[in-house]
Structures are given as C-alpha cells and as structure tokens.
Amino acid sequence: MRLALFDLDGTLVDRRAAFADAIAELVHDHAYGPEIEGWLRAELADTADRGDFERLRDTFQVGESAEHLWRVYVDRMASAVHCRPVVLDSLARLKDAGWSVGVATNGASDIQRAKVRATGLADLIDGIAASGDIDVRKPDARLFELAAARCGTQLTPGDWMTGDNPESDIAGGAAAGLRTIWVRGRDWPEGLAVPHHTADDVVDAVDYLLANSTL
Ligand SMILES: [Mg+2]
Structure with a gap:
C-alpha cells in the first residue's frame, strides 16, 4: 500500500x-x-x-x-484551527484510491492531536506522529518512521512526504528515503536539494499524487 x-x-x-x-x-x-x-x-x-x-x-x-x-x-x-473542506475532500479521495495517509508533525502531542480531532482530519488519517511523542523532531528520520509505523506500515522507497518547510519536511523527508512535495509559501533556501515536486497548495499536491500513482 x-x-x-x-x-x-x-x-x-x-x-x-x-x-x-x-x-x-x-x-x-x-x-x-x-x-x-x-x-x-x-x-x-x-x-x-x-x-x-x-x-x-x-x-x-x-x-x-x-x-x-x-x-x-x-x-x-x-x-x-480549521482545515478547509477542499483539503478534507482531497485526503478522502487519496484514501479512496487506496493510499495510507499519515501526519508527521513537530509539536506537542496533546495539542497536535487536539487540532487533528477538531478539524475532522482524525477521520481521514491512519496515523500521526508528533515530535512530542518521542522527543525527536523533523528532519530526524525517526519521526517519519514513527508516522509510518502509526499507519501500520513502514517507510518504503517511493513513499511520499508533503510539507511547507524546506528543511524539516523536504530535506528531512528526502533523507528518510521519501519522495517529496513542497507546498510553496516562502523562498527556497539556497543550497538545499530541490523537492521532487512543488505545489501551490496541499490540494494540488494530492492531485499530483493521484495522477502519478503508477510512478
Ligand atoms: Mg509546517
């Protein structure tokens, strides 16, 4: 999967x-x-x-x-905190297409889970790893590994990480062996390896995943 x-x-x-x-x-x-x-x-x-x-x-x-x-x-x-309905819809489509969906977040365990519940994201994700769970923060690969484990799987080459932070999400995801989608919103730092794909919005990122499911 x-x-x-x-x-x-x-x-x-x-x-x-x-x-x-x-x-x-x-x-x-x-x-x-x-x-x-x-x-x-x-x-x-x-x-x-x-x-x-x-x-x-x-x-x-x-x-x-x-x-x-x-x-x-x-x-x-x-x-x-709110999650836009289009974002919830796109995650639902990703799940319908057979993907496991996980969250890897830097933050305290209780507040990140409270946000996930309050926004309705909890119903759409298979697992969440917050840095406060193990005192390890992205870009450390162990947080991505924990997120995969919480989804009932393990990181496999070809899996994907999507995020807005060039260092913690994109460089971190790549170092963990993941393919990456950067949700643009700031300048790309000089000297950092570029993401596999860049999107203006997380909805576009999901559309890209769905369109490239056979990669
Ligand atoms: Mg972020």
Missing part, C-alpha cells in the same frame, strides 16, 4: 491564523496586558508547549498555573 505523509501546521491547516485568534482570546480571558501578549506572540510563534507557560510565569509572575494556561491554549487553538 502506498503511503503519503503530510506535515500539519502550514500544510494541512493554517496554524498562523488560528494562533493569532487563540492568543488574542487567551490574553482577553485573563486580562493580560500588551507586554504579555507580545511575549506570547513572539515566543510561541513557531511551536508551543507547556514549558513555554512556565517561562511566562517566570517572566511575568502571572497568577495562573502553567498547567491551566497550557490547557486553555490547547482548547483555544483546537477551536480556532
């Missing part, structure tokens, strides 16, 4: 838009000032975990526990 792995944030879902909403709500809920809001927007910009809220407490002496703040943040992110 063919395996297609996908990155989550910035590929299947728009984390950036959800993040802006979630931080605004968390700050509003706790009547925090602009200084805390600015700190959160900067420090959690790429990825967030419980430890970030311990650092927040160390920095600003807020009254709430790190545990509470993390839970609120996870809830707010889960309700703010």
